[in-house]
Amino acid sequence: MSSAVEIRVLKSNHELRQVQVLEKEVWNTDPIPLHQTITASQNGGLLLGAFIDGNMVGFSYSFPGFRHGKSYLCSHMLGIHPDFQEQGIGARLKAEQKQFASKMGYNLITWTYDPLESRNAYLNLTKLHAVCSTYIENCYGEMEDSLNSGLPSDRFKVEWWINSSYVSEPKAIHAANARHIFHWDMTELSFPKLMDIKDGLSSVRESNQPLYVPVPANFQALKNKDGKLALDWRYKTRQIFQTLFTSGYAAVSLVKGETAAVCYYLLVKRELLDLD
Incomplete structure (x- = not known):
């Protein structure tokens, strides 16, 4: 990155x-109305901009949420200009979001992402130490943009407990005894296919051990070449994650697979995590 990045509210x-x-x-979509972002910024929300040489190249938009008698920060949108992606700006924005949110009195930040997008999973879980035990079917309904068209908009809702020792003093999750109970193979087009999951x-x-769940390493490439296979991944992983979350598991990280074709979610029993 040639110039320093400035992050400000x-x-x-x-x-x-x-x-x-x-x-x-x-995203080439209609933007959020200005009156909405202004109102959020004046009422417990948090909008951050990333600037290089005075030009905005990234932003994050969050607003207050409330559930079960407790407030949290709902991180709704994070975007980086296409010319400045994959330069660590998104991670910088999340780090600053964490600091500002804590000063504002928040303990929890939540947001959603597509569980089949491995790049997002790695940032959210492995790097930031958010966790997920909530799966939302077709969260946003039918979406027409290139990333989401043709698929149900299923989402992970992650929790980032920003003041917990799990986040502030991260420790390696003991996964030596993690099991592979869901298997995959390669198709004739050289894409991974999840096998029967029954x-x-x-x-x-019957399990309390850590578990691995495979996902494609490059889901968009797979989706663009084989839409039927992409749907197969969506529906099968939907069943898997819903079953695991109902059984008390939480997704805690994403790790590289033995080949470049897949990555693996690591899931452990949520009760073992120090989130409070």
């Missing part, structure tokens, strides 16, 4: 209009 009308411009450049699902209820 966004509050002015001018800055929030820059967010709208960036939204269009990142035996694996039946053994979940």
Whole structure:
């Protein structure tokens, strides 16, 4: 990265209009109305901008949430200009979001992402130490953008317990005895295919050990070449994660597979995690 990145809180009308411009450049969709982001920023929300040489190249948008008598910060959107992606700016924004949110009195930040997008999974779970034990079917309904079209918009809802020792003093999860109970093979087009999952699902209820769940390392490439296979991954992993979460498991990290074709989620019993 040639120039230093400055992260700052966004509050002015001018800055929030820059967010709208960036939204269009990142997703080519209608931006969030200005009155919404201004109202959120004035009522417990948090908008951050990443600037290089005075130009906004990334942003994050969060607003307050409330459930079971407790408030949290709902991190709804994070975008990086296409010319500046994969340069660590997203991680910088999340780190600053964590610091500002803690100062504002929040203990928890939540957000959603597609569990089949391995890059997002690695950042959210492995790098940031968020966890997930909530699976939402078709969260946003039918979506027409290139990343989501043709598939149910299933999402993980992750929890980032920003003041917990799990996040502030991360320790390696003991996965030496983690089991592979869901298996995959390669198709004729050289894409990974998840095999029958019935035996694996039946053994979940009898297990307390850490478990691995495979996902494609490059889901978009697979989806673009074989839409039917992409749907197969969606529906099978939906069953797997719903069963595991109902059985008390939480997804805690994503690790590389033995080949470049897949990565693996590591799931452990949630009760073993020091999240409070």
